[in-house]
Amino acid sequence: MTTPLRPEDPAELGPHRLVARLGQGGMGRVYLARSRAGRLLAVKAVHARYAGDPGFRARFRREVAAARLVTGAFTAPIVDADPDGSPPWLATAYVPGPSLRDAVLRHGPLPEGAVRTLGAGLAEALDAVHAAGLVHRDLKPSNVLLAADGPRLIDFGVSRAAADATLTADGAVIGSPGYLSPEQAEAGEAGPASDVFSLGATLALAATGRPTFGEGPLEVLLYRVCHEAPDLDGVPGPLRDVLAACLRRDPGRRPAARELPGLFLPESDAPPAAGDEWLPGPVAAEVAAGADAADGTGAGTGRGHPFGRRKALAGLAAGGVTAALAGTAVWTAGGADLLASVMRKPAPRELWRKQVPHGSIAILGEMLVHDAGEALSAVDLRTGSRRWERRVFPEPDDPAAPEPSDGGPEPLFAAAGDALYAAGGPDDSLRRLDPATGSVVASVDDLVAATAVLGAQDSVIFCGDAASTTLTAVDGARLTALWTIDRQPEDVIIVPPSGGLVFRARSSGRVHAYAVADGTQRWQADTDAGAMQALVLDRGTVYAAGRHLFALDAATGRKRWVSTGPSGSAGGSVVVRDGDVLTDTPRLRAVDRRTGATRWRRDTPRLGPLAICGELLLASWLGSPPGDRDEGLLGWDLKTGEQRWRYTFPSQDVVPTAGPAAYIETSGDRFAASYGALIIAFQIS
Known part of the structure; x- marks a missing residue:
């Protein structure tokens, strides 16, 4: 809004009589003025410096x-100006x-x-x-x-x-x-x-x-x-x-x-x-x-009645004619050097860290859920502050029964859409939770077994048993079993978020694809990866990462192409973004999803699972042997493979575990990494 003139303000600039102040910027002060003919003008006077x-x-x-x-x-x-005046000034038409x-x-x-x-x-x-x-x-x-x-x-x-x-x-x-x-x-x-x-x-x-x-x-x-x-x-x-x-x-x-x-x-x-x-x-x-x-x-007439708000004209006049x-x-x-610094691409900054009994995590929007031993706990992803903590399963009647969270290799809970599911407890039940409060809203205990939630696709939840010998698909809305198939304990189950298929990877490298709707096997294909098969489904193609990267037709399992990577041990992860498939087979590289041609390749230490946050490819690097204190997170530019970020885990905060592996979950421009019994959250900014 306008303010009255002050004693230090000039009464006129050139032939224009100043009426009020409109604003001030880095290059000068702006006045509302009247020309001799009575026209309203915005006049800027340049600072003396x-x-x-x-x-x-x-x-x-x-x-x-x-x-x-x-x-x-x-x-x-511009209707008038005096670049040689004292001070220099210019006048523009006033726009109400x-x-x-x-x-x-x-x-x-x-x-x-x-x-x-x-x-x-x-x-x-x-x-x-x-x-x-x-x-x-x-x-x-x-x-x-x-x-x-x-x-x-x-x-x-x-x-x-x-x-x-x-x-x-x-x-x-x-x-x-x-x-x-x-x-x-x-x-x-x-x-x-x-x-x-x-x-x-x-x-x-x-x-x-x-x-x-x-x-x-x-x-x-x-x-x-x-x-x-x-x-x-x-x-x-x-x-x-x-x-x-x-x-x-x-x-x-x-x-x-x-x-x-x-x-x-x-x-x-x-x-x-x-x-x-x-x-x-x-x-x-x-x-x-x-x-x-x-x-x-x-x-x-100089009566000095107040003007209405003129922030827009202040913005006009606050600008410098030749600078900021x-x-x-x-x-x-x-x-x-300053320009190079400004143009440096955003890197992650640590938001918070937290010690937990177990490092399993899942993210639902702005909330992170983690295993708190006998309970589940939810914290704000931005601040780490607790939202709720709740014991999902009752204490077992048998004192010798295993604890509901025994730190096993398969997750006990998973997020699916706007719901949270947990499996286990003394009765091997599956429960749907309200993510806002952690309270149980529905439960089923008549499944073949449900001690782990292996993933979710749309409204179907996939559960495993304690012996890892079955895979059960459950209707997430009604909590009724849809179908069950047998599997071997060493098999790895991969559940894409969409696509209508769920996969079982064998230790031999063979991949089995099952229809989510009814559990029928659609196809099987042989690859050269073992049981730790990395697999992702994107745009009708299944990418399986082993010593080579296989592109399989999602409908038939037919090989579209096989990308021969550098010699070495099998890779462990694969992710897809736009036109590139990112994998560590065994060196980190970006591959054209249509042809299998390598776009870029980087030598790296041994990596954990890959993840993408914004324009950054993320992974943990693992010490040798696993559990070495020199472990942390790395970030690479998705387009060029240039390493942009390195974070070493704080060893004083890490509770020793048997070979900790870091897993990364992402949401928007934030991500969290679990490392042993430590969770660390970051934001890219």
Whole structure:
């Protein structure tokens, strides 16, 4: 909101009489002013510490001259300036309306029609900027004002002549993280296509109410812009296609600004905005109230009535003409090391650690469940604080009966959808738990046996018996047995989260596939892996990792290809992301899922099971012999295989066990690792 002038403020800047303060930024202070003809202006006075720099004045002068070339219906042009004044200043047209950022924060996302009109107007404004030989370079929601007759693109403070590379140092990065283009984030050439990318990100916020690359620290946003797809969920289909085109990583594949008005409003040649009908009611009311407040301030007579909230204009004036705005990141070529540091990809940081009786864990959203001996315990994944702890099974009637949690090799509980299942107890029963409280909501004790939960697919739960000689499929909703098959104790059961198949891997390397619906064997296939077979089902292909990596058709078991890895012992894990299969067969490598060709390969120590969190491939590294205190976690870049992270387990916190192995569970940008009797949670940031 506006504040009264202070004694140290000038009464005038050039021919313009100052009325009130609008705001202040890193480069100068902004005033509301009246021209001699009574026109309302936003006037920015540059701070004295910059005004004394001859280089700054020269740059200021050149950019003001360039910005004056911009004319367009949807820009807030510079109407007057004095780069040689004391202090230097410039005046822009006053726009009585909120910024897009403030409007979305106060009233939520705009309807599709308003977003289309907004996009057409801003695209026309960018075309005017580009026609003048400029690049805006900092289009973002706070640099867009919403007026009754259409949007206004403001603040050409960090724009420069497209052909003039001398205004800023080579390698400079200027813009607002989350809205700047990948080429800006990587300190490359920022041309007109860069503005189109920023337009796409700005309109995505208008349509969804959230930043398309999320929120977070500077380096996280820069990484997402360069490496992750924009989040356009909730954007209507045809409009989503236009925004996706604007947000392409390759600048050469983005549409030009001049093409966009016709894409946003394909059925009309009318101007993008007429009257205040383009805005939803609450925003239109705010625009009208702002215009009324400006008309009734008495600014022309000096009566000093208060102005309405003008945070948007403060955002306009707070920006520097040649350097940083509030919320704008600027790095110069002289800070190459700083740029490299900023562009360093996010690495995990430890959130908390916890000693537990046993290290079995499962994650449901923001909650981690672990084995607490005779009970199950749930903690907040973010903080480690306890949510509940509950004894799921009653104490056995026979004092000689085994404890319900005996630390066996197979898990006693598992998460499935929005439910939690636990097996065991004195009666070998299966119980469904309320994950919010840990209370038992349903139970069944007439199964063949249920001492371990081996996994879940959709609503089917798979249980094993104490001797590991049966596999039982259970309807998770009704807790009734669907089917049971025999297995050998050394067989490994693999339950994919979806796909309609469950697998049994034999010590010989043979893989058996069973239908989840009825337990019938669909096929069997021979591989060269043993009982510790690593197997995953993805997009109709089963990948089995041994000394070689086998790609099997999920419907028939037929071999699609076999990837011959480097010689050595069999691998132990396989995961899939996008077009790559990641495996340690036996060295860590990424393989093209279609052809089996190796994309990259890394020599590593002996690894535990692989997991993926964000853009990071994770695994534990194991000492030799197992249990060696020099053990921990490693993280590699999914695309390049470059090692980005190393974490050594704190030996003083580890309760010795017989050969501890670390297992990793993930949820969003957080993951937890269990190591012996220690659980450690991390977040990638």
